[in-house]
Amino acid sequence: MQRRTLIAGAAATLAVPMLRAQNLPTGPVRIIVGFAPGGGTDILARVIGQKLGDMWKTQVIVENKAGASGTIAADYVAKQPGDGTVLHMAHINSHAIVPGLQKLGYDAEKDFQPIAMVGVTPNLLICNLAQPAKTVKDIVDLCKANPGKVSFGSAGNGSAQHLALEMFMLQAGVKAIHVPYKGSGPMLVDLIGGQIQYSFDTMTAATPHVKNGKAHPIAQTRQNKAKSYPNVPTMAESGFPGFEATTWYGLVGPGKMSAAMAKRMNEDVNKALAMPDVMEKLEASGAEDGGGTPEKFAQFMKVEQAKWAKVIKDANVKVEI
Numbered sequence: 001m002q003r004r005t006l007i008a009g010a011a012a013t014l015a016v017p018m019l020r021a022q023n024l025p026t027g028p029v030r031i032i033v034g035f036a037p038g039g040g041t042d043i044l045a046r047v048i049g050q051k052l053g054d055m056w057k058t059q060v061i062v063e064n065k066a067g068a069s070g071t072i073a074a075d076y077v078a079k080q081p082g083d084g085t086v087l088h089m090a091h092i093n094s095h096a097i098v099p100g101l102q103k104l105g106y107d108a109e110k111d112f113q114p115i116a117m118v119g120v121t122p123n124l125l126i127c128n129l130a131q132p133a134k135t136v137k138d139i140v141d142l143c144k145a146n147p148g149k150v151s152f153g154s155a156g157n158g159s160a161q162h163l164a165l166e167m168f169m170l171q172a173g174v175k176a177i178h179v180p181y182k183g184s185g186p187m188l189v190d191l192i193g194g195q196i197q198y199s200f201d202t203m204t205a206a207t208p209h210v211k212n213g214k215a216h217p218i219a220q221t222r223q224n225k226a227k228s229y230p231n232v233p234t235m236a237e238s239g240f241p242g243f244e245a246t247t248w249y250g251l252v253g254p255g256k257m258s259a260a261m262a263k264r265m266n267e268d269v270n271k272a273l274a275m276p277d278v279m280e281k282l283e284a285s286g287a288e289d290g291g292g293t294p295e296k297f298a299q300f301m302k303v304e305q306a307k308w309a310k311v312i313k314d315a316n317v318k319v320e321i
Helices: 002-022 040-056 068-078 092-100 136-145 160-172 184-193 203-211 259-273 276-284 294-315
Strands: 029-033 060-064 086-091 112-128 151-154 177-180 198-202 215-220 246-254
Touching: 029 040, 029 068, 040 060, 040 086, 040 112, 040 203, 040 246, 040 259, 040 276, 068 086, 068 092, 068 112, 068 246, 086 092, 086 112, 092 160, 092 246, 092 294, 112 160, 112 184, 112 203, 112 259, 112 294, 136 160, 136 215, 151 160, 151 184, 160 177, 160 198, 160 246, 160 294, 184 198, 184 203, 184 215, 198 203, 203 215, 246 259, 246 294, 259 276, 259 294
Parallel strands: 029 060, 029 086, 151 177, 151 198
Antiparallel strands: 086 246, 112 198, 112 215, 112 246
């Protein structure tokens, strides 16, 4: 009887890691990013991907499928099998803004399995060092003096940076030129080089260039200041009360992925987010409020979809993605 009990106990002990292993992909994993290398989404995907690769003892590759404000990548992932080998770093553009602008080949809510929020960041209004207007008030005055001539770059039509610009123009009563790119990476190259003047870029992508002195921070777009930018005013403090335009990132799988696998992956994403070196990198980029359950992330995305649909309607934003 005792021998039988020991065997049963040993089998149960072995079953736990086996069950956990069954809820993880068996081969290499690709995290699909909808923007060019060097942008905020790409940076965070690589930070999280490296940690997950270590934990899962497999190769986790970040693959960039840039274009159409992140929707090319999202459409690709939506059509993949649910075995966990293809994941997506979901983004406010592909999962909240663009669905309110046009008909897509995927349903942002039904065609994805939420795994975990990775972070929410303010956008950072930045310029190159050659610009004489380096405060929000001076930029408004510059736009009023040169209607339709001051250039603002973004990661693409319908991107979070584009919508932040639209919100700014609406509230300031000015017109500027919107210059879309295939991600923050190439846009920042042109901004630093002087081909464009300003951008409401993601804090994640802009921070390295601000820190090395190649871009100048003017204002941040969340109500509360990011810990890493205590001396940069918010848009609200700069004369735009209620102005809030964030960028957020989170890991999702195709809709065919099981809730059990998503829950298992969620555990490891939360572990990664709690690691001191990851926390340091996220904080330096202004990314906050990551982690939580798949259900919490699903509800967050639903609220964001409704919020931006209303902004698009109220501002009458129409773009070709």
